[in-house]
Amino acid sequence: MTTARDMMTPDATCARWDETVAEAARKMVALDxxxxxICGPDERLKGMLTDRDIVLKVVAEGKDPEKCTAGELAQDxxxxxxxxxxxxxxxxxxxEHRIRRxxxxxxxxxxxxxxxxxxxxxxxxxxxxxxxxxxxxxx
Numbered sequence: 357m358t359t360a361r362d363m364m365t366p367d368a369t370c371a372r373w374d375e376t377v378a379e380a381a382r383k384m385v386a387l388d389x390x391x392x393x394i395c396g397p398d399e400r401l402k403g404m405l406t407d408r409d410i411v412l413k414v415v416a417e418g419k420d421p422e423k424c425t426a427g428e429l430a431q432d433x434x435x436x437x438x439x440x441x442x443x444x445x446x447x448x449x450x451x452e453h454r455i456r457r458x459x460x461x462x463x464x465x466x467x468x469x470x471x472x473x474x475x476x477x478x479x480x481x482x483x484x485x486x487x488x489x490x491x492x493x494x495x
Contacts (some may be wrong), residue, residue: 358443363478364460364468370395371405373427377414380405380426393459393466394426401459401466403430436461437470443479446470451490 371380371392380392384407391406405426413429414421435453437446439462450458450470460468 358478359439360437360441360443360446360460360470361439361468363443363446363474364439364470365474366468368393368459368466368469370466371426373397373402373425373430375426376422377405377410377419377424377426377429378421381407381410381421391457391469391471392426393469394430395466396427400464401434401436401461402427403434404457404459405429406457434459438462439467447475447479450475454490 369383369387369389369392371383371394373394373396375383384390384392390408391404393401394403394405396402409429410421413419414424435449435455436459437449439460441449446458450456457469457471459466460470
């Protein structure tokens with residue numbers, strides 16, 4: 357059985373809670389990713405920061421990305437998946453919450469992240485197609 361641990365990209369890099377959005381954006385460019393988990397001072401996951409968040413919640417609202425912090429953009433509800441969850445559970449969570457990336461946790465520690473590309477890399481075409489269709493239908 358394929359698990360979230362098998363699918364994930366391990367060692368996800370976090371944006372620190374107090375890191376500026378500009379610093380986080382530069383980190384995204386360096387890593388060639390569109391999202392970073394936001395980790396608090398307690399090293400626990402506090403949310404996700406996406407390139408879309410930066411555009412809509414910072415740039416479009418005229419905020420200064422050199423002063424606005426990643427923590428200011430952290431959401432109240434964080435959707436995660438356990439490292440030992442099945443591939444079916446991963447697909448269900450991503451589809452039901454209409455998310456393209458899901459942090460993988462073990463206990464309360466972030467151990468990786470699963471993006472659509474990870475799903476495409478590890479699962480059969482049909483499962484990938486169903487996920488993409490589900491996410492596209494709700495966009």
